[in-house]
Amino acid sequence: MIKNEKQYKITKKKLLSIYDEIKQIQSTNEHLSAKERLILVSLKTMQDQLEIEIAAYDLLKTKASPLLEERSIDDLPNLLIEFKIQSGMTQKEFSEKVGMKEQQLQRYEAENFKSISFKNLLKILHAIGLKITVKGLPLKIPAGTKISSRTNNFTENNGNNPMSSPILDLGRNTFGNPANKGNLLSLEEAHALLNEWVPNERLRLHMRQVGAVMKAWALEKEGADEPTALKWELAGLLHDADWEKYPEAHCRIIIEKLEELRIDPEVIHCIASHGPKYFGVEPENTMDKMIYVFDELSGFIHASALIRPTRYEGMDVKGILKKLKTASFAAQVSRDDISDALSRIGQPLEEIIQFIIDHQKEVL
Numbered sequence: 001m002i003k004n005e006k007q008y009k010i011t012k013k014k015l016l017s018i019y020d021e022i023k024q025i026q027s028t029n030e031h032l033s034a035k036e037r038l039i040l041v042s043l044k045t046m047q048d049q050l051e052i053e054i055a056a057y058d059l060l061k062t063k064a065s066p067l068l069e070e071r072s073i074d075d076l077p078n079l080l081i082e083f084k085i086q087s088g089m090t091q092k093e094f095s096e097k098v099g100m101k102e103q104q105l106q107r108y109e110a111e112n113f114k115s116i117s118f119k120n121l122l123k124i125l126h127a128i129g130l131k132i133t134v135k136g137l138p139l140k141i142p143a144g145t146k147i148s149s150r151t152n153n154f155t156e157n158n159g160n161n162p163m164s165s166p167i168l169d170l171g172r173n174t175f176g177n178p179a180n181k182g183n184l185l186s187l188e189e190a191h192a193l194l195n196e197w198v199p200n201e202r203l204r205l206h207m208r209q210v211g212a213v214m215k216a217w218a219l220e221k222e223g224a225d226e227p228t229a230l231k232w233e234l235a236g237l238l239h240d241a242d243w244e245k246y247p248e249a250h251c252r253i254i255i256e257k258l259e260e261l262r263i264d265p266e267v268i269h270c271i272a273s274h275g276p277k278y279f280g281v282e283p284e285n286t287m288d289k290m291i292y293v294f295d296e297l298s299g300f301i302h303a304s305a306l307i308r309p310t311r312y313e314g315m316d317v318k319g320i321l322k323k324l325k326t327a328s329f330a331a332q333v334s335r336d337d338i339s340d341a342l343s344r345i346g347q348p349l350e351e352i353i354q355f356i357i358d359h360q361k362e363v364l
Contacts, residue, residue, distance in 0.1 A: 002057040003081050003109055004091060012307075015050040018043050019309055048326075055303040055330045060085040062202040062299055077112040083128055088200045088244070098127040168250055169280040175255055175272055176265030183264050184230055190237050193257075197241050209360040210291070210298050211237035216359040217290055232287055234263075235270035239291060251279050277337070283344060293341040293352060300324070300333045301356050312361035317353045 002008050022043050025036055032040065060082055084094045095102040100120070108116050116124075185193070198204050214236035218224035224232065242253035251272060258268050272281040273288040274295050283289040304323055305311045323329045324338070342349055 001078060001081065002053050003085075008054070008057050011050055011054055015047065015054065015307065016309060018047050018050065022047065051307045052326075052329050054307045056332065057085065058202075058303045058306050059299060059330050059332050061088070061200070062206045062302070077109075080113065080124060080128075081109060098124045100124075168248075168252075168275075168278045170252060170255070170272055171280065173281055174265075175268040176259050176263065178265060180262045181264050181266070182227070183262050184227070184267065185234060185261070185263060187230075187233070187237075190234055194237070194241060198244050200244050203240065203244055205363070206299055206302070207237050207240055209302060209363045210239065210294050211235075212363045213294050213298060213356055213359050214287075214291060217294075217355065218287070222286060231264060231267050231270075232290075235267050235287065235291055236294065238267075239271045239274045239295065251275075275337075276340075286345075289341070289344045293338075293345060293347075294356065296333055296338050296341070297352060298356055298360060300330050300338075301353065302360065303330050303333075305361070312357060315357055315361075317350050317357070320353050320357075321350070 002011055022040065025032070025040050025043075028036075084091075087094070089097065091106065092102050095105045098105065100123075108120075113121070194204050194207065198207070211233045215229050215233035218229040218232040222228075238254055238258070240250075242257075243250050246253045251274075255268055255272055258271070266285070266287065269281070269284065270287050270291050272279055273283040274291045276282050276292065283292050300323075301315075301320060304320055305315060308315065324335065327335075338349075342352070
């Protein structure tokens, strides 16, 4: 697992070196010797592993998984590191937040927190807003205990503790005032809001990409006029605007802000429906359904582009489909959500992938 920017840069450099070695072997001779074939298999295995690690880090830095899913207590070290990566904090900033010396935290991370005392563990968990609520268990937490970062708790997985907490459920299905139909932010105003609310440039890029793909679909596939296309673009551009600063109230804060600004309720409903199982809002119209489709796939495709020497150039649908079938690649991206989203629109996955590649590659 890549734990920081330094390791990320080293891993990417190593991956590029492997690409070069593979290219050199393949271009030397059409008929490879047994030894060369063995070396090639070894290099491709290393390539696959490094691509998985890089994609996981890239997705954490962007947003890829707005919610860190339930996992075993054994995975607590990874959860702590993922929190740091997603927060965008440097090692120094994270150590200051948890009240430890930077060198001490680095040592803990290097050994996957194996030597950390229970007192220091509680100190870190308290600092980042996680609580241990072990019910009916001794102090020594068994491996069967489950972690749910959605509820900010560690809870016993005893069958009586549903892990799908409704913490992000918006509790309503109507948004805004119908009288505000047609009221929209300008793109300048929307970008100003993003710059104020979203310090993480990678997350802003994700939202710009989703916004661009939404606009393109509206114009090319729905025959929308410019004002309608702007609605689609604004929904994509602002759908994660509150994620970085308010993860526990994700979607709720941006919705309240747009309602306060008297924005068209269709834009607000679209934002509210981009994660039905999280926010409890079902996509109703085509705009709602397409943001649900594009959100996960856009991030997945961009993560795939980042590990390629030529980025989007030469990227094909076949390669993306192969990575989608590789469960360990960008594991944070929910394949179930992608399947559910696609089932609502009746469009082939291959066509959607190609459309995203074509329209987000210029958004940098």
